[in-house]
Amino acid sequence: MDLLLQYCLNGLMLGMMYALVAVGFTLFFGVLDVIVFSHGDTVMIGSFAGLATYWWLHSTYPGLPAGWAVLLVLLAAAATVALLGIIVADAMIVPLRKGPALNTLLATMMLGTVLRESIRLFFPDGSNPQTFPALLPGWSWRGGNLILRFDNLVLFCGGALIIFLVHMIINRTRLGMAIRAVAQDEEAARIMGVNFRFVVLATFALGSAVAAFAGVMNGMYYSEINFSVGLLLGAIGFSAAVIGGLGNIYGAILGGFIFAFLQTIGAVAIPFASAYKDVFAFGAVILIMAWRPTGLIAEPSSQRV
Amino acid sequence: MxxxxxxxxxxxxxxxxxxxxxxxxxxxxxxxxxxxxxxxxxxxxxxxxxxxxxxxxxxxxxxxxxxxxxxxxxxxxxxxxxxxxxxxIACIPEGRRIFPKMSAQENLLMGAFQERSKELIRARLEKVYGLFPRLAERRAQLAGTMSGGEQAMVSIGRGLMSAPxxxxxxxxxLGLSPALVNENFRIIRRICEEGTxxxxxxxxxxxxxxxxxxxxxxxxxxxxxxxxxxxxxxxxxxxxxxxx
CATH class of the missing domain: 3.40.50.300 (P-loop containing nucleotide triphosphate hydrolases)
Structure with a gap:
């Protein structure tokens, strides 16, 4: 029983991480009708930006309290990746819209490779896995075989807060209204006076910053990061967004938790070979897509944002 | 004049x-x-x-x-x-082009997207609701679920929200009943008389x-x-x- 509960706790943690990645996929699809395949690698860049910030903080301000360190690492990672997202959108994705959609797909796949290889080649000792520091105190609560780690709890609540903030931005701000308008009818939004380019760049900054949080979360959860971590995270985030119905933010969040749930079932059902959990989860995703091609909570007309 | x-x-x-x-x-x-x-x-x-x-x-x-x-x-x-x-310059586009997943009121607010003054926006909303009392009743309804005539009102109201x-x-x-077409022409004349x-x-x-x-x-x-x-x-x- 304790073991099952433990699995569920871990699954919730992973689900939050996947949801944060999936939100980016679905936001970008919403405003531009594109799949940004490099988004997983954006998450990876977020982890490494966080790690570099930590190194710098650690050598410059050794006595910095843990809370400040986490906050600064997160802010620096988010800012770096948001800037990256803006540059990628403005220099590559918006100009490529004049051509066929497949070109964007291919270009972002190649961009993903460029990002991965850049970290591998240019980050100090980038080809080897890097230890990600435990930024928060290692307190934990034990009940029988159940372990609840304090840092995981903080990360989970942080993720929930981020999702709440995204929800508020989309539904309660002028920018959010513009994002929804562009997603529903780009040209009508322009005619209403929406600055299309600004909305696209802001959306990429938002989706990428959320991905940076997922990246730091990933590093703190596994205590280790490597240059290729974005490949799997990208595939998972994309699957999660598709399960929920591309373009639907709440669907993407749900999809993230469903994917983690599937992985957990896979791990529980096949305990002798936990590596099969991904095979099980992706297999189940294929079945879900065959059953509900437009996503679990999308409407037939392909709902947007 | x-x-x-x-x-x-x-x-x-x-x-x-x-x-x-x-x-x-x-x-x-x-x-x-x-x-x-x-x-x-x-x-x-x-x-x-x-x-x-x-x-x-x-x-x-x-x-x-x-x-x-x-x-x-x-x-x-x-x-x-x-x-x-x-x-x-504002436009009421062909085919209405309302935002289907937004409420009628949000659609109207989109029409005043560049207006920053909350008082002006509120005053214009009241004006549009005065012109189309039906929209006032249905302000919270998703525009995509409204009838064609109501969507036309949303689209016209949205065009007026920036006071262009x-x-x-x-x-x-296009696609409206003769009665609604007559109503439309009456409204267009009124828009012009009010200075647009x-x-x-x-x-x-x-x-x-x-x-x-x-x-x-x-x-x-x-x-x-x-x-x-x-x-x-x-x-x-x-x-x-x-x-x-």
Missing amino acids: TDPGGKFRFKPLFIDGIHVAYGKAGVLSDVSMEILPGRITCLLGANGAGKSTLIRAVLGLTPPRQGSIAFDGMDITGAPTHAIVGKG KLLIIDEPS AVFLVEQNVRQTLAIAHYGYVLSQGRVVAGGLPAELKENEQVRKAYFG
Whole structure:
């Protein structure tokens, strides 16, 4: 029983991480009708930006309290990746819209490779896995075989807060209204006076910053990061967004938790070979897509944002 | 003419010899028009004559290859759409183009997207709800679930929310019942009387010429006639195309 509960706790943690990645996929699809395949690698860049910030903080301000360190690492990672997202959108994705959609797909796949290889080649000792520091105190609560780690709890609540903030931005701000308008009818939004380019760049900054949080979360959860971590995270985030119905933010969040749930079932059902959990989860995703091609909570007309 | 709001005091929309093309196919060639303040100017022409393209050019959605467009004394040729809208041009697009997943009220708020003053927005909302009491009752309903007539009200109301100097109305009667069409024409006249210049694109020639102050006829991408409604009714091209 304790073991099952433990699995569920871990699954919730992973689900939050996947949801944060999936939100980016679905936001970008919403405003531009594109799949940004490099988004997983954006998450990876977020982890490494966080790690570099930590190194710098650690050598410059050794006595910095843990809370400040986490906050600064997160802010620096988010800012770096948001800037990256803006540059990628403005220099590559918006100009490529004049051509066929497949070109964007291919270009972002190649961009993903460029990002991965850049970290591998240019980050100090980038080809080897890097230890990600435990930024928060290692307190934990034990009940029988159940372990609840304090840092995981903080990360989970942080993720929930981020999702709440995204929800508020989309539904309660002028920018959010513009994002929804562009997603529903780009040209009508322009005619209403929406600055299309600004909305696209802001959306990429938002989706990428959320991905940076997922990246730091990933590093703190596994205590280790490597240059290729974005490949799997990208595939998972994309699957999660598709399960929920591309373009639907709440669907993407749900999809993230469903994917983690599937992985957990896979791990529980096949305990002798936990590596099969991904095979099980992706297999189940294929079945879900065959059953509900437009996503679990999308409407037939392909709902947007 | 009285001018309490000062809206008549903008300089007209000048379209000067524009050429517009998609790819290699020219759609508009050497089109020139003047849309004056305080008036309803109508644009007539068969399907495919280039009416929608002309509107797209004015709004900056398909910038002209040659020629220039000026509004209120400023050159807006090639400017981005949001900047053109910021100068005081609004559009009620063909096919209504409401935001289906937004409530009726959010759709109206989108119409005032560039307006920052909350009081002004609230006052305009009340005005639109006064014009269409039905929208006031249904302000929270998703626009995509409304009837065609209600969606038309949302689209017209949205076009008024920015209190534009010039309102472009593209095929407002399309798909509406005769009663609603009459209602539409009544509203368009009222919009003009309240000080907004109207550039009206319509298929419904008789009713359009009955309320317009001036009109142009577009055929195969060229202006083939321009004049007062009475003159247009006598015009050979117009008679042939519309009155049989």
